[in-house]
Amino acid sequence: MLIRSRVPLRISFGGGGTDVSPYCERRGGVVMNATIDRYATVSLSPLVDKTIEIESIDYDAALKYDVDQFLAYDGHLDLIKGVVNFMRKAYNVSHGFRLRIHNDAPPGSGLGSSSAVCVAVVGAFRHWLNLPMTPYEVAEMAYQIERHELGIKGGRQDQYAAAFGGFNFIEFNGTKTIVNPLRLRNDVVCELNHRLILAYVGGSHDSSKILSSQIKDMASGNEETLKSLDRAKELAIAMKAALLTDNLDDFGLLLDEAWESKKRFTAGITTPKIDAIYEKAKSAGALGGKVSGAGGGGFMFFFAKPDKRYAITKALQDEGVQTVNYSFTDMGLYSWEVR
Template identity: 25%
Template sequence: MRISTPGRICFFGEHQDYLGLPVIAAAISRRISVEGSYRDDNKIILNLPDLGSKEEFTLDTTFPYVKPRDYFRSTVNVVRRKGLTFSKGFEVTIHGNIPINSGTSSSSALIVSWAHFLDKLSDNPLNFSPKELGEIANAAEVLEFGEPGGMMDNYSTAIGNVIYLESTPVIKVETLTPRLGTFVLGDSLEPKDTLGIIARCRYGMEEVIKIVTDHDPAFSIFTTPVEKLGDYRSVLSGDQLSLLKANIEDRDILVEGKALLIDSAENHAGTGFDKHFGSLLYKHYQNLRDHKRTSTPKIERMMNAALNAGALGGKINGSGGGGCMFAYAPTHAEEVAEAIEREGGKSYIITVDKGTRIEG
């Protein structure tokens, strides 16, 4: 049995899902696979040749976690709670070509593949839907360890293609089917500053929302227009006001982007759509760079090089402070990839891809 799951990029709503705001994300044509079969005992052996490592444990009744982010054990715990049982162990080999620790959801893709594999080889397969696999992965990756992430990574890798995801007041997932061209993913090869960025973009913004709501109970991150923000200058510092304005603008960019993507599924307008879509990505990037401070000088050089080589827009991807950016390059993709490499990045030409699937 071989299962593969894609990584993902975020089009709109970066650093907003944990505030309860929607996101639009796309699965990409870089994937992680889990391939294996039953053993005659109750051992689970996981071969990870890409990392030069191996993990092994037994299918005991209880699974205490032995390290931070012990995802292989946590996934087994979660699917057992869902009702799966296992009378035999497995030996699997895990391969992938998603850049690791770079903001493209390699860990979520791994967990979705592992959960999907466990379901299919359990004693009593429940044939979880892609959405259910996303929920399982979110539980195994985020909830089990009290992590601060949202749901975007897990749902987008499991479901695939382009999704619109709301998490407030209830979870709502829409599959979008835009007609999109090629992208170029650029790995800066810089380690991400996830905790530092989260401190500003999540906890800093949560503090801003509390201050503003105490001052004006009618304020809503979901509905207050950007024109209203000047009313809060008396209670916010300049830095806090810029962070609030960026989030409100990014909220509105997503709304415009969603309408554009839906329209393109029915009536792709060629160059006009491509330029509009690229410009929205870049507006989102400017807010992430200038106000949420998730970019780096190297990523800025990579982005400028991509635009000069023919890309129509792009943005930093993931938590930021390093990691990946991507550029929308429906034409000149090779030139854009080469330009990113000249700035010291590692480039990959990618397209939107399907979600988790059985291979072969």
């Protein structure tokens, strides 16, 4: 038997950062995001012998352990090891197995790829062990593994986006999370897909480093950080209203304001290169846009005026920026068997 588990990556439109502690416990956070047809995929094969094999297709890396051996965290595929250690302890897994992992985007891309892998691995174990876990429980388990088992700094939106899929307005109140799916008209989704240009600006970001700085600023009561996060939350609420009422130009302008607010969260979110690319896109007809993720690099997206998509695409390509074809997807975590 072979089990496959797949989850989508996500674009974060607004509110990112308000899902990070201690802000969400103290003031409540909201995030507006959507998943796209880029995926993290995990294949799990039970083995007859007492070994654990982990293989990353993307990193061309392979590890092998005894089934009763603790998988030490040493910087090599630690995210996968964290899930394995957690699941074996929680569910007394004594069988051998092989895990193969592939991701359509690398860590640091800004598309929530690391958390997507974590959710996909949890999903593979859920299927194999026949665990009665809801998408909420899968997402929360992945969050606990990343933040507490491994000590990786970050928020909560990526795990929930991957587990649920689709356009979601997600509320974070302390440790309670509520996912509100947005039932958008097909016309709106198709037009949004056409006018939103996804682009890889190069490099990657160290989200843990950026978020550690943001967390420090929040905890110390930095007024500019708190005001910017409060404003990001307001803008996410306004973005939801704009999409539900078919006001796409308003949505694009809100993205521009959200990016200006995000840059004030903490240092390292933008760079001179990112600023230059953003201004070039706006000069070519973008209403707004932002980095998708903590910042510093990876993927950005730009919202075009109705007739400016191709001018913006050319301007970005002239800057050496790679644009990426994509579509939105409503499917979250899904697993199946191959026999």
